[in-house]
Amino acid sequence: MTRTKAVQTMGIPGIEINGVALSHGGTRVFDGLTLDLREDRVAVIGRNGAGKTQLARLISGLGAPDAGTVRVHGVDVAHDRKAALSTVGILFQNPDHQIIFPTVEEELSFGLRNQGHDAAAATRSVASILSRFGRSDWAARPVIELSQGQRHLVCLMAVLLMAPRVIVLDEPFAGLDMATALRLSRYLDALDQQLVHITHDLDAIAGYDRAIWLDAGAVRADGAPDQVVAAYRAEMAALGGSDAFTDL
Numbered sequence: 001m002t003r004t005k006a007v008q009t010m011g012i013p014g015i016e017i018n019g020v021a022l023s024h025g026g027t028r029v030f031d032g033l034t035l036d037l038r039e040d041r042v043a044v045i046g047r048n049g050a051g052k053t054q055l056a057r058l059i060s061g062l063g064a065p066d067a068g069t070v071r072v073h074g075v076d077v078a079h080d081r082k083a084a085l086s087t088v089g090i091l092f093q094n095p096d097h098q099i100i101f102p103t104v105e106e107e108l109s110f111g112l113r114n115q116g117h118d119a120a121a122a123t124r125s126v127a128s129i130l131s132r133f134g135r136s137d138w139a140a141r142p143v144i145e146l147s148q149g150q151r152h153l154v155c156l157m158a159v160l161l162m163a164p165r166v167i168v169l170d171e172p173f174a175g176l177d178m179a180t181a182l183r184l185s186r187y188l189d190a191l192d193q194q195l196v197h198i199t200h201d202l203d204a205i206a207g208y209d210r211a212i213w214l215d216a217g218a219v220r221a222d223g224a225p226d227q228v229v230a231a232y233r234a235e236m237a238a239l240g241g242s243d244a245f246t247d248l
């Protein structure tokens with residue numbers, strides 16, 4: 001993915017993570033994590049279990065930290081849920097954690113109706129995004145009849161329709177075929193919103209403004225994607241060259 005848009009950090013009220021601690025069932029996930037994310041395109045990489053999804057949940061306000069604060073565009077997202085919904089949207093790794101309604105149109109309309117759009121306006125917006133992704137025939141389709149990759153795309157369209165200021169993407173290309181992934185990549189590229197993109201696909205973040213390598217809940221490297229990715233690749237190649245599974 002390449003971006004020609006200039007890095008925009010001045011005066012952007014982005015994501016402020018301050019001194020965050022979080023534990024899960026005795027596992028310490030974060031212990032004093034602090035990050036100030038104001039760039040348009042931020043990538044988060046790291047090994048399995050590094051804390052990427054937990055970070056995504058905190059940014060989206062789906063979980064509250066045990067200590068510290070998370071503010072997105074000034075909103076305390078864990079505690080002001082109403083404001084959080086129009087401030088930040090999340091695309092989960094697993095679409096089945098997101099989908100509630102029987103048909104694609106109902107699923108896509110739900111958030112819009114919650115935002116106060118009437119039924120006719122919601123139907124128009126849904127038709128427009130389905131057409132943009134070349135899926136106009138999906139409106140009346142039962143979600144259960146879609147493949148995993150197709151359900152993933154429905155979830156993404158639902159987030160895009162809500163037009164939040166920040167979009168958190170947890171492995172957005174997972175399970176998508178190449179043509180759909182390319183179309184999605186172009187679509188994401190053109191969005192005005194700030195994106196936080198969690199991925200194991202290191203090529204997908206090449207044109208990003210900033211990459212953060214999370215390692216055991218802490219920032220291991222933070223900077224330009226080419227440098228962070230090069231350091232990450234080198235370490236992964238070294239670890240992958242060993243036969244020991246003890247550090248998994």
Ligand SMILES: Nc1ncnc2c1ncn2[C@@H]1O[C@H](COP(=O)(O)OP(=O)(O)OP(=O)(O)O)[C@@H](O)[C@H]1O
Binds near residue numbers: 024027029046052053
């Ligand atoms: N529901 C849970 N209960 C207990 N521990 C959890 C839970 N969810 C995550 N964890 C722990 O939190 C840590 C971070 O998990 P997280 O899902 O954020 O990793 P990740 O970086 O997204 O990994 P992956 O690349 O595999 O998706 C791990 O040690 C994991 O075991």
